[in-house]
Amino acid sequence: MTNPVFWVGVLTLALIYGSLAMVLNVESGWGGMWDLGVAGLLASGAYCYIILGIDDPDLGTRFVPGLPMWLAWPLAAAFTGLVALAIALPSLRLRREYFLITTLAFAEIIRQIAVIQADLTRGTTGFSSLDRPFDTLVEPRDYNYVLLGIVAFAALVVYLITRRIGTSAYGRTLRAARDNEALALALGKRVNRMRIKTFVVAGVLIGAIAPLYLFYIRAITPQLFAPGITFTIWTALVIGGIGSIRGGLVGAVVLIVFTEAVGLIEVDPQYINILVSIEPFLVGLLLVLVLRFRPDGLISERNAFGTRAGRRARRVPA
Amino acid sequence: MELVLDGVRKVFGGVVAVADVSAVIPQDQVTALIGPNGAGKTTLFNAVTGFDPPDQGTITFGGRRINGLPPWRVAELGLIRTFQTPVGFTTLTVRESMLAAATPWFMETPRGAFGLGPGFGRKGRKLERDAEIRTGEIAAELGLEDLLDVRTDELSAGDRKLLEFARQLMAQPKMLLLDEPAAAVAPANIGRLSQLVRRLCDERGLGSLIIDHNLSFLMQIADEVHVLDQGVLIASGPPEAIAADPEVMRVYLGEQAAEGAGP
Amino acid sequence: MQNIVFGIVTGSTLAVATIGFAMVYRTENFLNIAHAQMMALGGFIGVVLVDSYGWNIFAAGAVTVVSVGALGVVVAAVFFRPVRHLGGTVLLFTSIGVSLMLYAVIIALFSTQARFYPVGFGGRYEIAGVNVLTADLVIVGLAFASIIALQVFLNGTGLGRAVRATASNGELARVRGVPVGRVSNTIWFISSAFGAMAGVMIGVLSSVNAEIGWHHILTVLAAAVLGGLRSISGVIVAGLLLGIVMDVSVLYIPSAYRPVVAFGVLVAVLVLRPEGLLAVQRRKEAAVT
Ligand SMILES: Nc1ncnc2c1ncn2[C@@H]1O[C@H](COP(=O)(O)OP(=O)(O)OP(=O)(O)O)[C@@H](O)[C@H]1O
Numbered sequence: 001m002t003n004p005v006f007w008v009g010v011l012t013l014a015l016i017y018g019s020l021a022m023v024l025n026v027e028s029g030w031g032g033m034w035d036l037g038v039a040g041l042l043a044s045g046a047y048c049y050i051i052l053g054i055d056d057p058d059l060g061t062r063f064v065p066g067l068p069m070w071l072a073w074p075l076a077a078a079f080t081g082l083v084a085l086a087i088a089l090p091s092l093r094l095r096r097e098y099f100l101i102t103t104l105a106f107a108e109i110i111r112q113i114a115v116i117q118a119d120l121t122r123g124t125t126g127f128s129s130l131d132r133p134f135d136t137l138v139e140p141r142d143y144n145y146v147l148l149g150i151v152a153f154a155a156l157v158v159y160l161i162t163r164r165i166g167t168s169a170y171g172r173t174l175r176a177a178r179d180n181e182a183l184a185l186a187l188g189k190r191v192n193r194m195r196i197k198t199f200v201v202a203g204v205l206i207g208a209i210a211p212l213y214l215f216y217i218r219a220i221t222p223q224l225f226a227p228g229i230t231f232t233i234w235t236a237l238v239i240g241g242i243g244s245i246r247g248g249l250v251g252a253v254v255l256i257v258f259t260e261a262v263g264l265i266e267v268d269p270q271y272i273n274i275l276v277s278i279e280p281f282l283v284g285l286l287l288v289l290v291l292r293f294r295p296d297g298l299i300s301e302r303n304a305f306g307t308r309a310g311r312r313a314r315r316v317p318a
Numbered sequence: 319m320e321l322v323l324d325g326v327r328k329v330f331g332g333v334v335a336v337a338d339v340s341a342v343i344p345q346d347q348v349t350a351l352i353g354p355n356g357a358g359k360t361t362l363f364n365a366v367t368g369f370d371p372p373d374q375g376t377i378t379f380g381g382r383r384i385n386g387l388p389p390w391r392v393a394e395l396g397l398i399r400t401f402q403t404p405v406g407f408t409t410l411t412v413r414e415s416m417l418a419a420a421t422p423w424f425m426e427t428p429r430g431a432f433g434l435g436p437g438f439g440r441k442g443r444k445l446e447r448d449a450e451i452r453t454g455e456i457a458a459e460l461g462l463e464d465l466l467d468v469r470t471d472e473l474s475a476g477d478r479k480l481l482e483f484a485r486q487l488m489a490q491p492k493m494l495l496l497d498e499p500a501a502a503v504a505p506a507n508i509g510r511l512s513q514l515v516r517r518l519c520d521e522r523g524l525g526s527l528i529i530d531h532n533l534s535f536l537m538q539i540a541d542e543v544h545v546l547d548q549g550v551l552i553a554s555g556p557p558e559a560i561a562a563d564p565e566v567m568r569v570y571l572g573e574q575a576a577e578g579a580g581p
Numbered sequence: 582m583q584n585i586v587f588g589i590v591t592g593s594t595l596a597v598a599t600i601g602f603a604m605v606y607r608t609e610n611f612l613n614i615a616h617a618q619m620m621a622l623g624g625f626i627g628v629v630l631v632d633s634y635g636w637n638i639f640a641a642g643a644v645t646v647v648s649v650g651a652l653g654v655v656v657a658a659v660f661f662r663p664v665r666h667l668g669g670t671v672l673l674f675t676s677i678g679v680s681l682m683l684y685a686v687i688i689a690l691f692s693t694q695a696r697f698y699p700v701g702f703g704g705r706y707e708i709a710g711v712n713v714l715t716a717d718l719v720i721v722g723l724a725f726a727s728i729i730a731l732q733v734f735l736n737g738t739g740l741g742r743a744v745r746a747t748a749s750n751g752e753l754a755r756v757r758g759v760p761v762g763r764v765s766n767t768i769w770f771i772s773s774a775f776g777a778m779a780g781v782m783i784g785v786l787s788s789v790n791a792e793i794g795w796h797h798i799l800t801v802l803a804a805a806v807l808g809g810l811r812s813i814s815g816v817i818v819a820g821l822l823l824g825i826v827m828d829v830s831v832l833y834i835p836s837a838y839r840p841v842v843a844f845g846v847l848v849a850v851l852v853l854r855p856e857g858l859l860a861v862q863r864r865k866e867a868a869v870t
């Protein structure tokens with residue numbers, strides 16, 4: 001409990017997940033696109049960033065581009081946007097459940113490609129000990145604070161971007177089309193085009209967040225991008241409140257602090273399995289409980305958007 | 319400018335919902351489309367607005383062929399419809415719904431959200447301000463001004479119906495297609511509705527094609543009436559002539575009388 | 582040819598796994614992600630009974646199937662029924678939560694180590710130049726026997742007919758006075774029991790580990806969707822076809838791509854076939870009302 005470095009790490013992770021959840025909220029909460037393929041986009045960004053930065057021929061990969069970080073980072077974001085476009089074009093023709101399954105399948109395909117194309121990704125071996133921004137400026141043991149600062153700044157930027165989207169005419173029409181697609185079409189809204197753009201924007205943002213996740217994890221293997229991470233981000237968003245502006249961030253902090261605190265419990269090594277199982281159990285339990293007792297999440301969309309009068313208004317009998 | 323239907327036909331698995339309907343509907347007058355339940359009125363709207371393209375026939379608006387166009391394109395050309403069941407944008411407030419309808423497409427892009435692109439700066443701000451002013455005006459005319467901040471799913475059925483009309487009006491149509499706008503609306507508000515429909519037509523030349531079962535409402539405001547029965551257009555003419563037509567009495571009014579007080 | 586045989590075996594287990602998933606989708610109207618964890622749980626309970634307690638595989642299988650089936654009924658009553666009125670999306674996310682909890686229970690009870698069924702069934706036959714193991718025959722036989730048994734139950738008993746009525750039109754069945762609670766319990770029992778059976782089969786064919794639930798949910802989803810989600814015979818055909826396609830694809834492309842093939846087929850079919858039209862259909866429905 002007293003170790004500040006531990007809590008710095010927890011907060012860093014929470015802010016990364018929170019940023020991802022806020023982005024997910026744009027496409028799913030407002031755009032109505034139930035995307036279960038977040039892991040695939042995250043993997044695209046992360047691998048693109050890593051591969052563009054490879055400068056050591058001894059790693060045995062086919063390409064050794066050796067691009068500097070400041071170049072690889074935006075390129076990774078752009079590449080992820082392209083991947084998102086490639087996923088969106090076919091998937092968005094499908095109805096909600098089918099969309100959900102298709103995005104999940106695309107994410108799995110991306111992960112399997114990362115396993116198989118070992119000449120690019122080093123397969124299940126992956127990469128470790130990455131360069132991190134400003135890591136030459138401070139002592140390694142102080143770096144956690146630097147990373148927290150970077151991640152907090154990024155989370156703030158993501159928050160401002162998504163808030164701007166949410167309160168703009170664009171966000172309003174996204175929500176309108178989510179509520180009633182036929183009506184939006186009847187008003188001349190180019191619903192499909194708007195959703196594709198939204199999906200790509202989400203892709204770019206996720207691709208831009210991906211390197212931060214790598215700086216935190218410090219190693220990359222395809223297993224990182226199993227569907228579990230998508231479910232965790234979704235859980236954070238559901239707990240915080242789908243459709244609200246800050247919900248994803250709040251939910252992620254609650255979720256990650258809650259589950260990581262469990263890591264502090266000291267147990268006999270023979271009970272290690274139980275310790276390992278506590279985290280998924282708590283995530284699951286929290287998700288189930290929030291859905292049951294507060295299905296709108298901690299912050300509801302209504303509170304995020306309704307005006308005071310709207311919040312006060314009670315259901316008028318029809 | 320006019321909406322022209324030429325031999326429009328729509329079949330649902332053997333049921334002929336609309337049978338070779340041909341009609342010319344001027345853009346600057348109020349036209350009523352009546353007929354008993356299941357006559358094919360809504361189906362005709364769906365065919366015109368691109369939601370359910372016709373199996374045969376052509377539809378033109380202002381000389382431009384519109385069948386085959388997607389719904390949003392038809393709407394962009396100025397043909398704006400309402401829906402019979404007024405679901406609306408459930409979680410948006412009345413104000414948000416009306417503003418959303420008025421927003422031009424170039425402001426509804428990720429770029430637009432950051433004030434970039436064609437909606438940048440003064441022009442965009444002016445558009446927003448105008449839309450807000452019009453929202454207030456239209457809401458006041460329909461008696462919705464106290465409900466502007468209420469969410470759509472919390473409105474009464476009658477108010478939702480009025481919102482259906484007010485919202486579509488915000489999209490600045492060239493012609494309105496109204497599917498039963500007076501259904502479930504309180505009698506006092508029906509008066510406001512008919513006044514507004516009539517005034518829009520007389521003062522601004524914004525005509526409408528209106529489906530409704532409330533004949534006294536329609537007969538007051540319509541310049542011309544078309545009667546549909548089992549997909550077939552059986553009569554067209556001025557309201558007085560239609561009211562006196564024995565065939566119409568038989569298929570429509572007669573049935574209504576037999577049913578009691580109408581739908 | 583050999584690969585087709587492999588494919589039939591894979592496909593039979595997949596069909597068994599998917600039937601339960603599709604039944605719940607039909608009657609409860611949501612994608613139950615937790616179904617695959619029931620498979621994993623079945624695989625583990627079976628292996629513990631056989632490996633640690635030395636049970637006969639068939640006895641162990643039967644006990645596993647019945648106990649996981651019962652667990653399914655309990656899970657549904659505790660977790661799914663209370664949020665049913667909130668709709669398919671809440672149910673779907675609840676099932677993700679339940680998946681995570683079941684996954685945690687599996688790790689806590691059985692650890693993350695892979696385990697193997699110490700059963701051989703001994704025999705190996707060569708039919709027309711194709712190797713067939715007795716285990717393969719037993720699995721395919723059992724898969725089909727249980728599917729036929731299910732059909733007999735659904736068509737031949739009063740409760741089965743009530744289940745079918747609920748599946749084809751829940752509202753109507755309710756109005757007609759079908760015993761809703763019992764039907765729902767029956768469906769959850771059958772669904773979870775079939776999941777557990779598939780888990781044991783997969784364990785016998787390869788091995789069980791804590792991750793198999795997550796690995797199989799996608800193939801189950803793929804088979805269910807390809808089968809049209811709503812028809813049991815469609816699911817069986819889709820399961821078999823998908824199994825065969827995966828195992829035959831190994832001849833033409835690196836075997837590492839086997840899972841990718843399943844998802845590739847899924848995506849291709851979803852995008853090319855009339856489900857794309859479903860979107861249009863729904864738009865029409867919305868417009869017509
Ligand atoms: N999507 C559809 N699929 C099958 N049949 C349909 C469909 N839409 C409409 N129909 C049928 O077409 C006929 C015309 O229906 P429509 O909704 O156009 O009638 P309507 O004149 O609008 O009636 P109401 O006054 O009740 O609104 C009806 O027989 C209806 O059952």
Ligand SMILES: [Mg+2]
Pocket residue numbers: 359360361402
């Ligand atoms: Mg109608």
